[in-house]
Amino acid sequence: MPLLAELRNNGVVKNTGDAPTTREPVPAPALASVPAALEEQHGTRHRVARSILDHGPSTAAELAVRLELTQAAVRRHLDALVAEGTVEARAQRVYGHRGRGRPAKVFALTDGGRDAFDQAxxxxxxxxxxxxxxxxxxxxxxxxxxxxxxxxxxxxxxxxxxxxxxxxxxxxxxxxxxxxxxxxxxxxxxxxxxxxxxxxxxxxxxxxxxxxxxxxxxxxxxxxxxxxxxxxxxxxxxxxxxxxxxxxxxxxxxxxxxxxxxxxxxxxxxxxxxxxxxx
Missing domain, CATH: 3.30.1380 (Muramoyl-pentapeptide Carboxypeptidase; domain 2)
Known part of the structure; x- marks a missing residue:
């Protein structure tokens, strides 16, 4: 289920046999954690973009190592950054002998993504x-x-x-x-x-x-x-x-x-x- 859909699902379905389905409200602390979760996601996404700015075009594996995240988590953030036009995917340049298989995909900042950071x-x-x-x-x-x-x-x-x-x-x-x-x-x-x-x-x-x-x-x-x-x-x-x-x-x-x-x-x-x- 997409993140926003999960966040909108702020009730719990309770089935008891043939009894009618009821919804119990989620406790207030759980609702209060929603903005914090969004803020954390935004902060991590910014860290991904900043790492690309600091180190140049990077693979998901390189970003995962630098940021101490799983590759799956990094890819989710990269997908979001690509969708909003901050990052674009490119084929990695290979210098010298190229091995078998497709070249790894690297992610680079777009002009708009670069402009989002401080300029001089x-x-x-x-x-x-x-x-x-x-x-x-x-x-x-x-x-x-x-x-x-x-x-x-x-x-x-x-x-x-x-x-x-x-x-x-x-x-x-x-x-x-x-x-x-x-x-x-x-x-x-x-x-x-x-x-x-x-x-x-x-x-x-x-x-x-x-x-x-x-x-x-x-x-x-x-x-x-x-x-x-x-x-x-x-x-x-x-x-x-x-x-x-x-x-x-x-x-x-x-x-x-x-x-x-x-x-x-x-x-x-x-x-x-x-x-x-x-x-």
Whole structure:
């Protein structure tokens, strides 16, 4: 019987000859052990995946020895990991003379399975920008160099969105931009702002939040790009990088005042404070 089916079977059938079948409730301690059993299974499954990460593609026999489990138990966990896309089975490479029989099957992490473990991408990004600032001479020159890098990165991202936004009506652009951002992992939405003065572009996830916490130029460049793509000034109200739950950008409604030198200056001023919470 599958594990979940067993866990759902929380009663005991009792037959006594021709007497009607009755079900007696399982004592509370037995029910209390169900979450613990699930947690233990999850923990062991994580240990199997971690062992593959640490030692490379492995056979069930190798995993059983390393983790001091039976091969049958390891195979059950491997089946579950394969089903969820964390691990994939491969034919083991044989170097030199190959004996009789089929090669042993090894299990390796998929790209998704590897991403589930801690990565050093944030640290790498921060180190790279620190290096840029240092090579530019530090101080204001260093900050300007980081800002130039942030703008180049944001401009490259904007080029992928430009065609989609240019083909949409002004009133739809915030929504279209949110859809494009979501495809890049930002989990973005567009919704009406209070008093119907415009819209709020909300990014519920930021892939570069840890780097942006140290280098707000990333948020500033992104806000400048939003302003150009949407054809209006925008104002950053909150950022994940500075402790808010959501990155929120205010976008004036499409039928608002046209861009003028005054509103352009406002857009520039808004972008200059992007990534910093309003006082």
């Amino acid at each position: 991408y944030d640290e790498l990004a921060v180190d790279a920008m620190r290096w840029i600032a240092r090579m530019a001479g530090g101080g204001e020159q260093g900050e300007a160099a980081v800002a130039a890098f942030a703008r180049a990165r944001a401009n490259a991202q904007a080029e992928r969105y430009r065609a989609r936004l240019e083909g949409s009506a002004p009133r739809d652009r915030a929504r279209v931009l949110a859809e494009a951002l979501s495809e890049d992992g930002y989990a973005a939405t567009a919704r009406s702002a209070p008093a119907s003065t415009g819209e709020q572009l909300c990014q519920h996830h930021c892939p570069v939040a840890h780097a942006a916490e140290r280098f707000p130029q990333l948020c500033e460049a992104e806000t400048e790009v939003f302003s150009r793509l949407l054809g209006t000034h925008v104002q950053r109200l909150a950022t994940i990088a500075h402790g808010d739950g959501v990155c929120t950008t205010f976008v004036p409604r499409a039928d608002g005042p046209a861009l003028t030198s005054e509103t352009t200056a406002h857009a520039t001023a808004s972008a200059s404070t992007a990534g910093r919470n309003p006082a």
